[in-house]
Amino acid sequence: MTPPRSASSLVVLATIAASISPARAQSMDYTALQALFGEPITTSVTGTAQRASEVAANMTIITTDQIRQSGSRSIPQILSRVPGLDISQTTSVAYDVGVRGYQQQMQSRLLVLIDGRQVFQDDYSRTVWENLPVNIDDIRQIEVVKGPSSALFGSNAGGGVINIVTTNPLYDRNVVATMVYGTKQTAEGDTTASAKIADIGGVKISAGGMNGREFGTPRYNLGGVIGPEISAAQASAANLTPRPSNDEYLLTLNPSHRYVSTTQVFEISPAIQTDTEFSYTKSRSSEGYYSGRLDAVEDTVISARGGFTWQSPIGTIKNTNYWNQTRVANTESGTATPYYTDVEALLVSQWEDQFRIGSDHTFRLSSEYRHETFKLQVNQTYPQNPQIEENTFAVGGMWLWQISDALSWTNAARLDHVQLSETGPLWSGSFVSPNAYNHSLTAESANSGLVYKASDTDTFRLTYGRAIELPRLLDYGFNVNIYVPSINRSFERAGNPSLNPAIVTNYELDYDRKLTTIDSTLKLAGYYQINDSIMVPLATVGTLDTPLVPSLIPGQTTTLSQSINAGTSHGVGGEIQLAGQNSRGIRWDGSYSLAVTTDSPGIVSAGGDLDKNSTPKHHLRLLLGYTTGPWEFDVQSQYQTSYFSHRALNVNAAVDDYSSVTGRIAYTLDTSYTIALSGTNLAQAITRTTAFPAIQRQVYLSLTGRF
């Protein structure tokens, strides 16, 4: 007798339910697991613990030792060892990090997280690296994922993801303090103290700050091509005007940073773990903006996070909630008061359930709600400061199938639905209708990756990724009018609430081979990438031959600008890396990366051209290190070919090939105290690396105590 279909279904469901087990992704002891498996461990890609060599993504993990040996107190400088990343330094502390081309100020393609919490700011879609609330000595590892990963990490992982993992006070005891003194009167202090509470909890506090002086390299007015090495005579011949001395201070704001963060993790039962985190961070610095300005910026971020992990009968349920409030005060063009301030508040609530069916299938179901507000306050005479509200609902799923010990297949998908609205005062004269702000969009992301361990030494990785890059909040809600009496012309720059996300599609083949005879690992990666609907900021979209509003904007001609989806760009390239270390304390890491991008005519005609040649095509890196007894010696050299650094609107500046050298010598006394001398840009006193002011050699002396 055949059972009824409903009964059969129930039996199948019951069988599946009986075989479900939690995927077990509570916080983990990275230190013990890395020591055991001899390689870094991550939970970033699938939410479950995986060895770095087995994840279905191009991932590089920078370890604690590598961070220390870099000698750097700046995360972008530490990242500079990773092939495929392009580090652009615009002032003494401000950086932009590009991934596989498309280098530009305020990177919108690279999602940055600290312990899973977004520190990427959605206002300009950028990361203010000098204002992260993290102590370098407290970082457990930095995970770098190259390639679109929205389905795994969330929107804005269009080009890649950087997840900074700090020590977990439940497992790691970290009591450390560092003092640094260096050129440009740099003084820095950082400390972290963690403690366990009766084996069921751990608390950690980190605090620190720095003060310094900005580079003294010359800079010139925005009115033309900027060349830091241009002499006053050359500037005059090129009809450029040096900035007046009285605004030099404003544009060379001496950098400072203060931060404090606390983390609390408690295991309230064998199955339930809670975690909370609070942080405050504030920086003042000169910063290069994507529109080409070099502004004096004060950036303040307050955040709070709370969540739990529960190993329930239906899987490991994880809840994370966090709130970031960011306030940016931006002083531009020689004015004493902030030209504008923007306040962004982001609330995120994430739920996920990870479970296994049998021993070969791991699943993660997830949902995310994001509520974000953005208010831009511009100093101008008429109120037109839209307050943007963005509500995002996302659902996703991940399936990891361990087909055999040698072969695994990871698939992930995510659907984002974004609703936009506007609540602030709008100027009736704007050419953007208020109704346009009632806009919604839905976008899909997907990732798929096969990992095949062909032998004990050979691993192939074939991946596909489709990711979304949401528009900057500023691009939605920017509204500025400028009247230039000398030419009787007005400029109306408005937000574009109808912007669609850029879509990044990536196909990639990687090959890793362990070369045991030379204690090395060879890594090869090749990719082909399509970037659709690339957003070009402030493209000219029209011209009016009459004043827009004669009483307010009297210019005879008005140029209308807004950000637009301009076209498609293609990228192709890859990386080759040979890295290793031997038992005699010698370590090495040599790499070459290639990134070639080609824009469609639409992008160029929109005045963007932000992509073509915006990244050096060829990049060589070589790191050498040696440890003997209490001594550590490390040197890193890089060479990159010429590129166009984007500065003012429609104005690019060619940057020639250049090389750079960083290094560190350290001596450790009785395992507790380390004294180190380190430096960046050691090869030349001044190096021009962007269209912004040239960077200078920096040397630091540091003392670190571990207790």
Added chain:
Amino acid sequence: MKPTRLARAIIVLAMTLGVSGMTPAPATDRLDLSVGLKTLPLLTSKIVSPAVVAIVFDPASATSIADADAIKGFFDEGLEGPGGMTLNGVLTSAADLGTVGHVKVIVVAKGVGQSALNAVAAASATAGALSISTDLDCVKAQKCVLGILSKPNVEIYISRLAAEAANVAFAPAFTMLARPIR
């Protein structure tokens, strides 16, 4: 460029070549043992120092006797557990394993026969002890909890049946990283 075709071809190739990565382990050496002992902090029931480690051989197998002697030698040379844990290695035949007191870790020498493995599993269950071996046959037979390979890459195989029988549990992340016996 036709990436979808390329992807399809490589998937087919990978599926065709997808075979078990298990390879026979050589005789237990110091590195194998060191790797095996690094799993101790990942047990949910912590092992307190000093701890007794039973080194099990099969009197009927000369291979296992020689391997057990070598393992004992590593402990006698001062091999420590993670965090400086003191471990006292005690040689014992499988049949006598139950008579060794306070055993929390059992290291099974390479070459132990099937009947001796049954004795190991029984003693492990009684004592609630973690059993490890570089002899993957032990874990494949669901008699040892962990099978250890240290070269060229660290690979750890776990028998959930043996772990349950011995009432041994690990940190959740570790169980995700160890390869289950299929």
